[in-house]
Amino acid sequence: xxxxxxxxxxxxxxxxxxxxxxxxxxxxxxxxxxxxxxxxxxxxxxxxxxxxxxxxxxxxxxxxxxxxxxxxxxxxxxxxxxxxxxxxxxxxxx
Numbered sequence: 001x002x003x004x005x006x007x008x009x010x011x012x013x014x015x016x017x018x019x020x021x022x023x024x025x026x027x028x029x030x031x032x033x034x035x036x037x038x039x040x041x042x043x044x045x046x047x048x049x050x051x052x053x054x055x056x057x058x059x060x061x062x063x064x065x066x067x068x069x070x071x072x073x074x075x076x077x078x079x080x081x082x083x084x085x086x087x088x089x090x091x092x093x094x
Contacts, residue, residue, distance in 0.1 A: 029055075029057065029062055030062070030073060032055070033062050033064055036055060037053055037055075047064065047066040048066065049066055049068060050067065052066070052072070056079075056080065059078070060078065061075070061076040061079075062074070062075055063076070
């Protein structure tokens with residue numbers, strides 16, 4: 001059995017333990033997210049300690065992170081709020 005963090009857009013969160021088919025679906029989602037990560041950063045790209053990235057699916061958001069040797073997997077149900085603004089601390093991320 002595997003456990004991971006799951007949140008919703010209202011800020012509620014919980015740890016959910018899954019087995020069987022649900023775990024396979026999560027693995028597939030992580031694989032799809034990593035495919036997109038490698039499209040942008042190259043086929044040999046890997047997350048470095050302390051890094052994270054976000055992948056938006058049709059009905060949820062996946063945040064993958066690496067802390068030490070631990071891979072973090074967090075799903076947030078629903079769609080993100082979109083704000084038409086840029087923060088200068090990140091410069092031009094084009």
